[in-house]
Amino acid sequence: MTSITPAQAELISPAEVEDVELYHPKTWVTKYVFSQDAKVIAIQYSCTAIGIGLVALVLSWLIRLQLGFPDSFDFISPSDYYQFITMHGMIMVIYLLTALFLGGFGNYLIPLMVGARDMVFPYVNMLSYWIYLLAVLVLVASWFVPGGPTGAGWTLYPPQAILSGTPGSDAGIILMLVSLALFIIGFTMGGLNYVTTVLQARTRGMTLMRMPLTIWGIFTATVLALLAFPALFVAAVMMTLDSMLGTSFFMPSIVEMNEYLEYGGGSPILFQHLFWFFGHPEVYIVALPAFGIVSDLLSVHSRRHIFGYRMMVWAIVGIGALSFVVWAHHMYVSGMNPWFGFFFATTTLIIAVPTAIKVYNWTLTLWHGNIRLTLPMLFALAFIVTFLNGGITGLFLGNVVVDVPLSDTMFVVAHFHMVMGVAPILVIFGAIYHWFPLITGRMMNQAMGQFHFWVTFIGAYVIFLPIHYLGFLGVPRRYFEMGDTSFIPESVASLNAFVTVAALIVGFAQLVFMYNLFWSASKGKVAERNPWQATTLEWQTPEMPPAHGNFGETLPVVYRWAYEYGAPGYDEDFVPQNQPPIGASAETGGDGVPDGAAQPAK
Amino acid sequence: MSIFRALMEKPWMVEGVIDDVYGVDHKSLPTAKFGLRVFLVVATVVFSLIVVTYFERMLVPDWRALQIPLVLWPNTALLILSSIALQWARVSADRGRLDGVKSGLLLGGVFAFAFLVGQLLAWRQLIDLGYFVATNPANAFFYLITALHGLHLLGGLVAWARTSAKVRRGVALDRLRLSVELCAIYWHFLLVIWLILFGLLWFT
Numbered sequence: 001m002t003s004i005t006p007a008q009a010e011l012i013s014p015a016e017v018e019d020v021e022l023y024h025p026k027t028w029v030t031k032y033v034f035s036q037d038a039k040v041i042a043i044q045y046s047c048t049a050i051g052i053g054l055v056a057l058v059l060s061w062l063i064r065l066q067l068g069f070p071d072s073f074d075f076i077s078p079s080d081y082y083q084f085i086t087m088h089g090m091i092m093v094i095y096l097l098t099a100l101f102l103g104g105f106g107n108y109l110i111p112l113m114v115g116a117r118d119m120v121f122p123y124v125n126m127l128s129y130w131i132y133l134l135a136v137l138v139l140v141a142s143w144f145v146p147g148g149p150t151g152a153g154w155t156l157y158p159p160q161a162i163l164s165g166t167p168g169s170d171a172g173i174i175l176m177l178v179s180l181a182l183f184i185i186g187f188t189m190g191g192l193n194y195v196t197t198v199l200q201a202r203t204r205g206m207t208l209m210r211m212p213l214t215i216w217g218i219f220t221a222t223v224l225a226l227l228a229f230p231a232l233f234v235a236a237v238m239m240t241l242d243s244m245l246g247t248s249f250f251m252p253s254i255v256e257m258n259e260y261l262e263y264g265g266g267s268p269i270l271f272q273h274l275f276w277f278f279g280h281p282e283v284y285i286v287a288l289p290a291f292g293i294v295s296d297l298l299s300v301h302s303r304r305h306i307f308g309y310r311m312m313v314w315a316i317v318g319i320g321a322l323s324f325v326v327w328a329h330h331m332y333v334s335g336m337n338p339w340f341g342f343f344f345a346t347t348t349l350i351i352a353v354p355t356a357i358k359v360y361n362w363t364l365t366l367w368h369g370n371i372r373l374t375l376p377m378l379f380a381l382a383f384i385v386t387f388l389n390g391g392i393t394g395l396f397l398g399n400v401v402v403d404v405p406l407s408d409t410m411f412v413v414a415h416f417h418m419v420m421g422v423a424p425i426l427v428i429f430g431a432i433y434h435w436f437p438l439i440t441g442r443m444m445n446q447a448m449g450q451f452h453f454w455v456t457f458i459g460a461y462v463i464f465l466p467i468h469y470l471g472f473l474g475v476p477r478r479y480f481e482m483g484d485t486s487f488i489p490e491s492v493a494s495l496n497a498f499v500t501v502a503a504l505i506v507g508f509a510q511l512v513f514m515y516n517l518f519w520s521a522s523k524g525k526v527a528e529r530n531p532w533q534a535t536t537l538e539w540q541t542p543e544m545p546p547a548h549g550n551f552g553e554t555l556p557v558v559y560r561w562a563y564e565y566g567a568p569g570y571d572e573d574f575v576p577q578n579q580p581p582i583g584a585s586a587e588t589g590g591d592g593v594p595d596g597a598a599q600p601a602k
Numbered sequence: 603m604s605i606f607r608a609l610m611e612k613p614w615m616v617e618g619v620i621d622d623v624y625g626v627d628h629k630s631l632p633t634a635k636f637g638l639r640v641f642l643v644v645a646t647v648v649f650s651l652i653v654v655t656y657f658e659r660m661l662v663p664d665w666r667a668l669q670i671p672l673v674l675w676p677n678t679a680l681l682i683l684s685s686i687a688l689q690w691a692r693v694s695a696d697r698g699r700l701d702g703v704k705s706g707l708l709l710g711g712v713f714a715f716a717f718l719v720g721q722l723l724a725w726r727q728l729i730d731l732g733y734f735v736a737t738n739p740a741n742a743f744f745y746l747i748t749a750l751h752g753l754h755l756l757g758g759l760v761a762w763a764r765t766s767a768k769v770r771r772g773v774a775l776d777r778l779r780l781s782v783e784l785c786a787i788y789w790h791f792l793l794v795i796w797l798i799l800f801g802l803l804w805f806t
Contacts, residue, residue: 192637
């Protein structure tokens with residue numbers, strides 16, 4: 001390792017990291033409600049996302065009750081069922097996963113991990129949250145309008161989404177589209193912040209390649225989201241016009257109840273292209289932050305530097321770029337030209353290369369590591385297995401000939417639940433157990449955590465492995481009940497009942513997790529400083545939890561990458577990013593800041 | 603390119619303070635200007651997607667060419683004047699002439715408002731001719747395009763109003779320069795977008 005001695009460091013002109021003028025809240029309302037502090041906004045985002053996520057969880061129970069025990073529940077009509085699956089999907093993908101990874105973890109971790117006092121546009125950041133909350137409220141409002149929320153399926157395909165046969169086709173679908181448009185506007189405001197903060201507000205010494213992979217994942221996902229959400233925005237605006245004003249952007253001529261409707265000439269396929277041009281990058285908007293976070297969890301808890309850091313960064317960027325040229329693999333059965341399908345199958349399979357690199361590197365990081373089976377580590381390990389599982393079924397579905405018979409079966413449902421449902425959520429849990437001490441100053445309860453982990457991890461497989469099998473049998477997705485369908489064997493009913501029971505047990509474990517969150521926040525064991533002995537900057541703040549402005553008087557100076565574990569010559573097995581090199585530390589007078597480093601006063 | 607060199611760095615090899623010698627030089631560009639650029643990229647994606655869907659929709663046989671309201675020509679001229687006026691304000695700010703900034707901003711805002719009123723007139727004309735949003739696909743696109751562009755300009759006018767308020771409060775020119783510059787850049791962007799969209803409507 002080359003080190004730059006303090007004398008050499010003097011030769012490098014001191015970087016002028018301008019200290020920002022922080023907004024200082026004066027009242028309780030500006031401190032905790034209309035706050036411009038990214039950490040408070042992060043918690044607001046997270047609580048809202050988890051709150052609406054609980055609604056989606058309850059919806060999944062209702063869906064499973066109907067599938068497991070059809071004809072048993074009077075309160076679930078076919079319309080209700082469609083509304084449940086639509087809202088469950090949309091909430092999970094957009095309002096929970098996207099919002100929690102980018103709005104929650106992004107807001108909390110970006111400024112802390114790159115060594116900034118706050119996001120660069122705090123006011124816009126605050127607006128971002130309040131518009132997101134408004135989007136959630138509009139979504140919730142659709143339960144209380146005549147006809148209820150839309151039941152068009154989370155893909156909202158026209159023409160059926162706005163025709164009278166679909167539940168919620170009058171008010172519900174419009175509220176859904178308006179809510180999505182609001183979400184996108186709010187997200188764009190947040191996204192501007194995340195991108196600009198990462199590129200412009202890093203502290204001295206924090207080069208791009210010294211950033212923790214968490215930041216790389218969140219950053220790249222934000223770029224994807226900024227480029228992909230406009231497609232959904234345009235689609236939502238056009239469909240709102242089709243629905244409210246009778247335009248025909250997506251609506252073909254159509255007969256309903258023996259009557260020609262006013263529509264004509266619009267292209268439903270165009271909507272599918274727009275939707276999936278957003279929808280496929282969306283998978284990676286959720287997956288890339290998970291990739292980044294899990295890399296850091298694995299490294300910290302196995303006391304080992306991440307294997308192939310540069311490859312990991314390149315793979316994140318490569319996956320992000322490729323994710324824009326695979327969207328039509330969601331549309332193999334839409335009647336496309338076979339060459340078109342061939343192209344998209346090829347790009348889809350190519351994406352497996354950088355993804356596989358990541359899986360190998362995670363595994364190799366563990367090699368010769370000093371693995372600590374903490375709760376975050378358990379979830380990180382579970383993620384690797386689950387992501388591999390879900391990814392491999394993706395290779396099946398990426399091939400046109402295999403996809404066509406499996407299209408719209410339960411196999412697809414099982415695939416995407418594994419790869420972009422269970423896998424990222426395992427990372428979210430791991431991340432919460434990992435950063436909870438930083439955010440609250442207390443550790444989460446171990447016993448409840450272990451129970452939560454094992455039930456969730458094993459339960460996810462008990463639920464979703466049989467669903468793959470149902471897909472092979474040809475059980476279609478989105479059906480209210482199968483009745484006496486000739487090709488469906490009777491065993492399907494008992495398997496469905498089994499899955500439902502498993503889903504309810506896993507659902508209960510999530511309630512234990514929620515209880516643990518609240519219980520530990522007030523009664524958990526008080527955490528020591530830097531409890532996981534991590535190197536990254538968020539654990540090196542003068543106070544824990546970090547105070548307003550994050551870093552006290554002076555911003556930290558970064559001397560090394562984020563993965564210095566087990567380096568020779570140091571007392572501990574980890575070296576924080578902001579600890580001066582051995583030669584320099586003698587001259588700093590013990591305050592951790594070398595004399596050569598120009599530090600602007602606050 | 604420097605970004606590739608930055609991504610080739612081997613972070614485990616070097617210990618010590620190194621400044622961002624390559625990669626994104628985060629000191630040369632003001633943060634707000636960078637943020638505006640990111641936003642312009644997002645807005646460009648939105649308008650590009652509209653153009654793509656427009657071409658796609660034209661392929662369907664029920665497409666009828668649009669009857670373009672003639673008022674769009676003077677409107678375009680107004681938007682060009684507005685952009686020029688803001689450029690004048692920007693140049694004046696660079697040269698330290700406060701009166702130029704004031705008149706440039708004022709004229710730019712007035713022309714922009716006039717453009718928006720003109721766009722509403724164009725809507726009025728179409729409605730009087732019996733062309734409503736759902737009358738035919740080209741009209742639907744016309745209303746959608748003009749509305750989206752107009753909303754972006756309205757958003758710009760909020761920034762313009764804040765900058766003008768700063769001028770009225772007598773904020774020092776040094777602290778105005780960036781705001782004026784950002785307004786001018788955004789106006790030029792919206793002008794280019796409008797010229798492309800207008801060309802699209804006119805030639806198809």
